[in-house]
Ligand code: ADE
């Protein structure tokens with residue numbers, strides 16, 4: 511089978527996806543009209559044209575602004591439903607989705623609004639398409655640790671729906687060590703732990719995420735290649751890395767796809783996975799990311815198969831579920 515068809519037809523898992531980053535310009539526009547929110551754009555086309563970034567922060571500014579149109583339960587249902595439709599189209603059978611509660615609670619939109627909306631869409635996707643979904647509650651690292659702890663407490667009624675906690679937003683200047691207590695508390699409650707580290711920030715932040723936050727999986731982590739001792743540690747622990755190729759190009763982590771290190775990390779023996787991060791902002795869902803690796807990095811069939819296997823091995827599925835896909 512041709513590689514392009516194999517990309518489409520292999521059942522896959524996605525492990526690094528921010529639900530707020532799936533807000534398509536068309537839905538943003540429609541929700542702004544519905545809620546009479548004024549957007550700094552004149553048209554859907556103008557929203558699309560604004561998506562030119564030179565850093566993580568330049569993207570986050572638009573991402574938080576865009577999320578302001580999400581106001582009621584049905585908005586969160588529609589957002590989740592649209593992403594899960596993309597999962598069906600891309601043959602994603604399992605997905606572990608991050609959401610940023612503080613982006614919403616700061617605007618007076620609480621857990622009782624967004625969680626039921628998410629839940630309704632997730633149950634439908636499970637019933638209609640057999641897709642399995644885990645949720646990862648991410649803390650915003652530009653805010654304080656006490657605010658993250660408050661968020662963990664606010665989520666209490668929804669703990670049964672949440673598999674893991676994460677750490678995202680502006681990396682530089684907000685090291686993992688800022689969040690030791692909240693991650694310890696989350697771990698004690700039985701949550702798995704993930705954190706963005708080594709996206710724009712240095713390899714030292716990856717050490718901190720491993721040693722201080724005791725993460726079970728590393729989001730991005732591409733800067734690990736700066737530090738050979740760290741590479742050995744990640745290999746020895748079989749730590750999964752959720753790499754997001756098109757995101758890294760859009761946010762100038764690498765200057766072009768030909769210079770991306772994902773296949774080198776794979777060759778170096780790391781458990782690398784492919785993910786879309788914020789597909790609406792970065793111009794591609796999961797299969798687009800795999801296709802980019804084929805087109806620009808010469809990914810062959812054996813690399814593709816290993817990346818897809820890793821997407822299940824690095825998941826939080828129980829062993830018997832994982833094994834069904836390996
Ligand atoms: N929030 C959404 N996407 C993100 C990314 N790529 N890095 C950090 N925080 C994020």
Ligand code: ZN
Pocket residue numbers: 526527528678706729787
């Ligand atoms: Zn991310």
